[in-house]
Amino acid sequence: MSDVVIAGVSQTPVGEHWDWSLRNLAAQAVQAGRRDAGGLMPQVVYIANVLASTVSHQANLGSLVASNAGLAGVEGVTVEAAGASGGAAARMAFLAVSSGIVDVAMVLGVEKFTDQAYAEAETALAQTMDADYESMQGATPTSQAALLMQRYLHDYNVQHDCFAGFPLNAHANAAHNPNAFFRKPISRQVYEQAETVNEPFNIFDAAPYADGAAALILTRSDIVPKDVGHGLVRITGSSIVTDTLALHDRTDPLAFQAAGFSIERACSQAGILPQDADLFELDDAFSIYAALSLEAAGFARGGEAWRLAEQGQIALGGSVPISTMGGSKGRGNPVGATGVYQLVEAALQLRGEAGKNQIPGARRALVQSLGGPASTAVTHVLEKLI
């Protein structure tokens, strides 16, 4: 098995890009990713995307992206696993390079959310749930998260504002990320007084969906151009685990079992414990997901992850920094591309290029993306190559 390194990364700003189409966004990220990798030409591009076939009426992105972004003729396919698509595409690239069959693979996350009015786009997102038994009942991804939060408050006898620490941390970190959608810190008071959208949920408990594209170039270390001009990051663990698609098919919906198993497998492959990581880029599409992910990974017992947030342990200087560049809450949530953004941000931390949000001496990162309420969980372990 070959070692796999991240030779290049790129990201467009996340936001409402009215003047950029799916193909513009993709081309920008592809070109910038290749430049960052010293001009390496990928032999394959794995495209992470969820909404193009509904929101943009566009399928077969492999052909579209390759031919529009200067990769004509290159092998290209879409990888879809709801919000875990970015992580899943990275997993495919990791398998391709580590098998020795592919020398250079590109992972491209691209999502164009704003081509439809919000209600239509949210309906498109609801396709990632069980169509016959969840979305047909009027449920949405947001209502799934709200159901989990309501039960969490009940089982652990805590108040809604215990979740404040998650969006507060995300917004504080996003303030220093030039690619973030929301570059403004929020106060506890603003959180506590925010409008309730899906009781018990308020507007700060859900990350804003947005447009964006990000890319990674994966290869073997001996192929990376000597003058690439930045540090390299090795992928030492990679895992995808699935759980039931529908929340109601689980014995314990608060357990996020796939998230926990995926962390275990990726860490055991890398030969580390989760606590050995200097940062944990988890999935904070909803504040309750951040809490359940920390608990599934073993950083806190059931019902206690919010304490890590209250104590500042999830902040940049804490014991388990999360959402270090703003997470989905602050950076924005470009659905299928989100997992690629997470990997790009973790790689920049390990390269020492995270600017004001740099975690001093960061050597190891855990990166986890979730499809739905951990119906799919993808985890990667990244390590700085010394």
Next chain:
Amino acid sequence: MEVPRHWRLRQQRYALVGEVCPHCDAKLFPPRDVCPHCGQEARTRFTFSGRGEVYSYTHMSDAPAGFEQNAPYTVALVKLEEGPLVTAQLTDLDGKPVEIGMPVEMVTRRIRSDDGEKGILVYGYKFRPVLAGPR
């Protein structure tokens, strides 16, 4: 219009018909023909009583397309008395506050309207607070 799909699901939607595993006796809803508990084939039909309690709930103010007329509405996870959880709307609340553990029973209601006036009306299960005492 998705007519075949709605037709195919009519027994589940109108009568909560699921399955019982002949090997481990687990009651399954939705039906899936393979028992998730013991992994063996489970095709024996089983009609659920429709009684259960609220496991969790959320009030939704923003409705997805097709459900705008219902908004605001309440989506719940209902724990059926035979075991399974089911995702469904609560109805007939008449301003009554919802609580986790609240006893509910299944009723058939209009779920959504597809494609406006020329489309089909989809009926199916919702749950309402239990009206009388135990049957």
